[in-house]
Amino acid sequence: MNLEPTYATHFFVTGDPMIYAADVSILLVSAAIVFVLTYFKKWGWLWREWLTTVDHKKIGIMYMIAALLMLFRGGVDALLMRTQLALPNMHFLQPEHYNQIFTTHGTLMILFMAMPFIFAMMNIAVPLQIGARDVAFPYLNAVSFWLFFFGALLFNLSFVIGGSPDAGWTSYPPLAEVPFSPGPGENFYLLGLQISGIGSIATGINFFVTILKMRAPGMTLMRMPLFCWSVLATTILIIFAFPVLTVALALLLIDRIAGAHFFSIFDGGNPMMYVNLFWMWGHPEVYIVVLPAFGIFSEVVATFSRKRIFGYASMVASMMAIAIISYFTWVHHFFTMGAGPGVNSFFAVSTMIIAIPTGVKVFNWLMTMYRGRIRMTVPMLWTVGFIPNFAIGGASGVMLSVAPADYQYHNSYFLIAHFHQVLIGGTVFGMLAGMYYWWPKMFGFMLDERLGRWAFWWFNAGFYVCFLPQYVLGFMGMTRRIYVYPAHMGWTEWNFISTLGAFMMGVGFLLLVADILYSIRHGERDVTGDIWDGRTLEWSLPSPAPHYNFARIPVVTARDAWWAMKEARKRGEALPDARPLAPIHMPKNSGLPFLLSLSFFVAGFGLVFNWYMLAVAGFLGVGLCLLLRSFAEDKAYFIPVEEIARTEAALGRV
Amino acid sequence: MAVVHEASDAFNVREHGHHHDEDALRIFGFWIFLTSDLILFACLFATYVILSNHTGSGPTPADMFDVPAFTAETIILLTSSFTCGLATFAMHHGRRGLMLTWLIVTLLLGLAFVGLEASEFTRNALAGATMQRSAFLSAFYTLVGTHGCHVSFGILWMTSILIQAWRKGLAGEIPGKVFIVGLYWHFLDVVWVFIFTVVYLMGVMR
Amino acid sequence: MALHPSSAPHGGKRPFPWSHMVGFILSIVLTVAALWAVLARALHPGPLTTFILVLGVLQIVVQLFFFMHITESEGPPWHAWMLMLGFVFVVAIVAGSIWIMSFGTEAY
Numbered sequence: 001m002n003l004e005p006t007y008a009t010h011f012f013v014t015g016d017p018m019i020y021a022a023d024v025s026i027l028l029v030s031a032a033i034v035f036v037l038t039y040f041k042k043w044g045w046l047w048r049e050w051l052t053t054v055d056h057k058k059i060g061i062m063y064m065i066a067a068l069l070m071l072f073r074g075g076v077d078a079l080l081m082r083t084q085l086a087l088p089n090m091h092f093l094q095p096e097h098y099n100q101i102f103t104t105h106g107t108l109m110i111l112f113m114a115m116p117f118i119f120a121m122m123n124i125a126v127p128l129q130i131g132a133r134d135v136a137f138p139y140l141n142a143v144s145f146w147l148f149f150f151g152a153l154l155f156n157l158s159f160v161i162g163g164s165p166d167a168g169w170t171s172y173p174p175l176a177e178v179p180f181s182p183g184p185g186e187n188f189y190l191l192g193l194q195i196s197g198i199g200s201i202a203t204g205i206n207f208f209v210t211i212l213k214m215r216a217p218g219m220t221l222m223r224m225p226l227f228c229w230s231v232l233a234t235t236i237l238i239i240f241a242f243p244v245l246t247v248a249l250a251l252l253l254i255d256r257i258a259g260a261h262f263f264s265i266f267d268g269g270n271p272m273m274y275v276n277l278f279w280m281w282g283h284p285e286v287y288i289v290v291l292p293a294f295g296i297f298s299e300v301v302a303t304f305s306r307k308r309i310f311g312y313a314s315m316v317a318s319m320m321a322i323a324i325i326s327y328f329t330w331v332h333h334f335f336t337m338g339a340g341p342g343v344n345s346f347f348a349v350s351t352m353i354i355a356i357p358t359g360v361k362v363f364n365w366l367m368t369m370y371r372g373r374i375r376m377t378v379p380m381l382w383t384v385g386f387i388p389n390f391a392i393g394g395a396s397g398v399m400l401s402v403a404p405a406d407y408q409y410h411n412s413y414f415l416i417a418h419f420h421q422v423l424i425g426g427t428v429f430g431m432l433a434g435m436y437y438w439w440p441k442m443f444g445f446m447l448d449e450r451l452g453r454w455a456f457w458w459f460n461a462g463f464y465v466c467f468l469p470q471y472v473l474g475f476m477g478m479t480r481r482i483y484v485y486p487a488h489m490g491w492t493e494w495n496f497i498s499t500l501g502a503f504m505m506g507v508g509f510l511l512l513v514a515d516i517l518y519s520i521r522h523g524e525r526d527v528t529g530d531i532w533d534g535r536t537l538e539w540s541l542p543s544p545a546p547h548y549n550f551a552r553i554p555v556v557t558a559r560d561a562w563w564a565m566k567e568a569r570k571r572g573e574a575l576p577d578a579r580p581l582a583p584i585h586m587p588k589n590s591g592l593p594f595l596l597s598l599s600f601f602v603a604g605f606g607l608v609f610n611w612y613m614l615a616v617a618g619f620l621g622v623g624l625c626l627l628l629r630s631f632a633e634d635k636a637y638f639i640p641v642e643e644i645a646r647t648e649a650a651l652g653r654v
Numbered sequence: 655m656a657v658v659h660e661a662s663d664a665f666n667v668r669e670h671g672h673h674h675d676e677d678a679l680r681i682f683g684f685w686i687f688l689t690s691d692l693i694l695f696a697c698l699f700a701t702y703v704i705l706s707n708h709t710g711s712g713p714t715p716a717d718m719f720d721v722p723a724f725t726a727e728t729i730i731l732l733t734s735s736f737t738c739g740l741a742t743f744a745m746h747h748g749r750r751g752l753m754l755t756w757l758i759v760t761l762l763l764g765l766a767f768v769g770l771e772a773s774e775f776t777r778n779a780l781a782g783a784t785m786q787r788s789a790f791l792s793a794f795y796t797l798v799g800t801h802g803c804h805v806s807f808g809i810l811w812m813t814s815i816l817i818q819a820w821r822k823g824l825a826g827e828i829p830g831k832v833f834i835v836g837l838y839w840h841f842l843d844v845v846w847v848f849i850f851t852v853v854y855l856m857g858v859m860r
Numbered sequence: 861m862a863l864h865p866s867s868a869p870h871g872g873k874r875p876f877p878w879s880h881m882v883g884f885i886l887s888i889v890l891t892v893a894a895l896w897a898v899l900a901r902a903l904h905p906g907p908l909t910t911f912i913l914v915l916g917v918l919q920i921v922v923q924l925f926f927f928m929h930i931t932e933s934e935g936p937p938w939h940a941w942m943l944m945l946g947f948v949f950v951v952a953i954v955a956g957s958i959w960i961m962s963f964g965t966e967a968y
C-alpha cells in the first residue's frame with residue numbers, strides 16, 4: 001500500500017530545488033513543443049520531413065541542433081561548477097551534486113556534443129564535397145542518428161529519473177561498481193553510451209565506405225578536399241577504437257547487472273583492466289573529435305586566403321600518421337598506475353611523436369595564409385583563434401607526456417587546462433568555424449558577421465581567462481574533482497579569475513545563439529550558392545542543395561575542383577554540361593530507424609532499472625525492426641527527369 | 655534454377671560514374687564491419703588472457719574443460735563454415751535448390767553448435783562454476799558467450815535470408831545477402847578457432 | 861564481385877568446389893594437429909603455445925582465401941588493407957594489454 005510514495009522518491013529525483021526547477025522547465029518546454037506542433041498542424045511534417053528522413057543534409061542539421069543543445073546543457077554544468085569553485089568554502093552545490101555535475105559535463109561534452117558535432121559536419125559536407133548524391137548507406141545513416149539521439153536521451157533522463165551518474169566521465173571501477181555506486185545512475189551512463197556508441201561505429205563504417213567508393217569520376221584520393229581526408233582518418237579511428245569502448249562498457253555493465261568480477265576488487269577482478277580498455281578507446285577518441293576540426297580549418301584557411309592549401313600531401317600524410325600513431329599512446333593516461341619503466345617509456349615516446357605531425361599541420365596553415373589575400377570572416381576568425389590555442393595545448397600535452405613529470409601533473413588542474421585547451425581550442429573552435437562556414441549551404445542564408453565577431457571575441461578571450469589560470473592552479477597543487485578548498489591555499493585569486501572567464505565564455509555562447517536567432521530573420525540570403533567564393537564542390541550547388549544534390553554528377557579534373565571549374569570558365573574554356581539529365585535513384589524515407597532506436601531506448605531503460613521484461617520487450621522490438629527491414633521490398637525510387645528539370649529551373653540552374 | 659531479373663540489375667546500378675552496384679558497396683561495408691567486430695573480440699581476448707589465471711576460489715581452466723566436448727564444437731563449426739561456403743558456391747553457379755540445401759545444413763550445424771555450447775555452460779554452472787564465482791569465469795563466459803550470441807544471431811539472420819531466397823529466388827538483392835551472411839559465418843569460424851586455441855587448448859595445457 | 865549466376869547450370873560439366881574442399885581439409889588437419897600437439901605434449905609449453913598460435917593464424921589464412929574470397933574486389937582492395945591494419949591493432953590490443961597489465965604480477 002504505502003510502498004507507492006517511497007517507490008516514487010526512488011524513481012524520481014527529489015529533494016533539490018534545482019532539480020525541481022529543471023523538472024518544471026523540462027515539462028514546460030515539452031508542453032510548449034507539443035502545443036506548437038499541434039497548433040500549427042506540424043506533426044505530419046515533423047514525421048515526414050525529419051523523423052523519417054534519410055537525407056544526409058537533414059540528418060546533419062539534426063545532429064547540429066542536438067550538439068548545440070548539449071553544448072548548452074554541458075555549458076550550464078560548467079558554470080555551476082565554476083561558481084562553486086569561485087571562492088573557497090562555497091556552499092553553492094552539495095558535494096554529491098558536484099560529483100554528478102562534473103560527470104555529466106564531461107560525458108555530455110565528449111560523447112553528446114563533440115561527437116554529434118563532428119557527425120553534423122561530416123553529414124553536411126562530405127557527400128557534397130566528393131560529388132555524391134548521398135552517403136553509401138543512407139538508411140544506416142538515419143539509424144546512426146537515432147541511436148545517438150536515444151542514447152543521449154537515456155543519458156539525460158538520469159537527471160530527473162533515478163539520479164545522475166557521479167563516478168566521473170571515465171567511470172573508473174571500483175568506484176563505478178555496485179557497492180560504491182548502487183543507484184541506477186551508472187547504468188544510465190553505461191547504456192546511454194552503449195546505444196549511441198553503436199550508432200557511432202555505424203557512422204564510421206558508412207563514411208569510410210562513402211569516401212572510398214562514392215567519389216565523383218575524376219576525384220582521385222589525392223584530389224579530395226582535406227576535410228574529406230580528415231574524415232577518412234577519423235572514420236578509421238572510429239572503426240578501430242569504438243569497439244573497445246563497447247567492450248569496456250559492456251564488461252562493467254555485466255559486473256553491475258550480473259555480479260561478474262571483471263573489475264571488482266574481490267574474486268580476482270582487476271580494476272586497472274577497465275582503465276586500460278577505456279583509454280585504448282579514449283586516446284583515439286580525442287583524435288576522432290579533433291581531426292575533423294583540422295579538416296575544417298584546412299578548408300577555411302584555403303578559402304579565405306584565396307590560395308590552395310600549402311603542403312597538401314604533407315597534410316594528408318600527417319593526418320594518416322596521427323590516425324595510426326594515436327592507437328599506440330593510450331598508457332599516457334595512466335602512467336601513475338606504475339606499469340614500470342619499459343611500458344611508461346614506450347608510451348611517453350609514442351606520445352611525443354604524435355606532436356610532430358600535429359606541428360607540421362600548424363606550419364602548413366600558417367604558410368597557406370602567408371602572402372594570401374586574407375578575408376577575416378567569422379569562420380576565419382575561429383580558425384586563426386585556434387592556432388595559438390592549439391600551440392599552447394600541444395605544448396602542455398608534450399609536458400604531460402614526460403612520464404616522470406606526469407606524476408606531478410596527473411589529475412591536477414594542469415591536466416584540466418591541457419585538455420580543455422585542445423578540446424575547446426581545437427574541436428569546439430573547429431566545429432563553430434564549420435558551422436559558420438557551411439551555414440549558408442545548409443539553410444540558404446548567412447549568419448550575421450557582426451554578432452558572430454562579438455561571439456568569437458567573448459568566447460576566445462573568456463577561454464584564456466578561464467583556462468590559463470588553471471595551469472597555475474595545477475602547479476600550485478590543486479587537484480581535479482574537488483568541490484571545495486580552504487582559503488589559505490593561495491588558490492582563491494586564480495579560481496576567481498577562472499570563473500570570470502567561464503562566464504565570459506557563457507556570454508560568447510549566448511551571443512552565438514543570438515546570432516542564429518537574429519540571422520533567421522535578417523540573415524543575408526545566399527542566392528549564388530557560392531557566397532564565400534569557395535574552392536570545393538559543395539559551392540557549385542545552390543544553397544541549400546536540392547535533395548538529390550547533383551543533377552549531373554560532376555567530372556573532376558583537379559584538386560579544388562570547383563575553383564578549377566571557375567578558372568576554366570573565366571578563361572572561356574569551360575563548355576556547358578551537355579549531358580542529358582537522367583532519372584535519379586534515391587532511397588525512400590523510412591520510419592524504421594526511429595522505431596529501431598526507440599526499441600533500443602526501451603531496452604536500455606529496462607536494463608537501467610533491472611526491469612528485465614521491459615528490456616526483453618525492447619530487444620524484441622529491435623529484432624522486429626531488423627526483420628521488417630530485411631524483408632522490405634521497395635526501398636528506393638527514381639526521380640523522373642521532368643522533376644529534376646523543374647527543380648533545377650526553379651533554382652536558376654538549367 | 656536461375657532467375658535473373660534484368661530489370662532489377664539495371665535498377666541496382668547507380669548511375670554514379672563507376673557504376674558500382676549496391677551489392678559491391680554492401681559487401682565492402684560488411685568487410686569493414688568485420689574488421690570492427692574483430693577489435694571487439696580482440697578486447698575480449700585480451701581481458702580473458704589477463705584474467706584467466708585469476709581463478710580465485712573457483713575452478714581452473716584445466717578443471718573445467720572437456721576435450722571431447724570442445725573438439726566436437728570445433729569440428730561442427732568448421733564443417734558449417736565449409737557447407738556455408740558450398741552454399742555460396744552453388745549460388746554463384748545459379749543453383750538455387752542446392753544453395754538452399756547447403757544453407758539448411760549450415761543452419762542445422764549452427765544449431766548443434768549452439769546446443770552443445772549451451773549444454774556445456776549449463777553443466778558448468780550447475781557444478782557451481784558460475785560467472786559470479788571468479789574473474790576467470792566472468793571472462794570465460796563473456797568471451798565464449800559473445801561468440802555464441804553472434805552465432806545465434808547468425809542463425810536467425812540466415813533463416814530470414816533463407817526464407818527470402820526461397821520465396822524470391824536468386825534475384826535482386828538475394829545473392830548479395832547470401833554472400834554477406836556467408837562472410838559473417840566464416841568470420842565467426844575464425845574467431846572460434848582462436849577460442850579453441852587460446853581458451854580451450856591453452857586451458858588444458860596448463 | 862560476380863554474385864549473379866555466371867555459368868549456366870544446364871549442359872556441360874557441373875562445377876565442383878575444389879577450393880572449398882581443399883580449404884575444409886586443411887582446416888580439419890590444422891585443428892587435429894593442434895589438438896594432438898597439446899594432448900600429446902609434443903613440445904615444451906612455450907614452443908607449444910607458439911606452435912598452436914601459428915596453426916591458428918594459418919586457419920585464418922585458410923578461411924580468408926578459400927572461403928571468404930578476400931582477393932575479390934571491385935577496385936583497390938581497401939578491405940584487405942583495413943583487415944591488415946585490424947590485425948596490427950589486434951596484436952597491439954592483446955600483446956599491449958598483456959605487457960601493460962603484467963605489472964606487479966611477479967609479486968603474487
Ligand code: HEM
Nearest residue numbers: 286290332333351355394397398400401410411419422423
Ligand atoms: C600534442 C598532442 C598531445 C599530447 C602530447 C597529449 C598528451 C596528453 C597526456 C600525456 C595526457 C595525460 C595526462 C594525465 O592524465 O596526467 C593527456 C590527457 C588528455 N588529453 Fe591530451 N595530448 C595531446 C593532444 C590532445 C588532443 C588533440 C586532445 C583532444 C582534442 C586531447 C585531449 C586530452 C584529454 C581529454 C585528456 C584527459 C582526459 C581525462 O583524464 O579526463 N589531447 N594528454
Ligand SMILES: [Cu+2]
Nearest residue numbers: 283286332333
Ligand atoms: Cu591521450
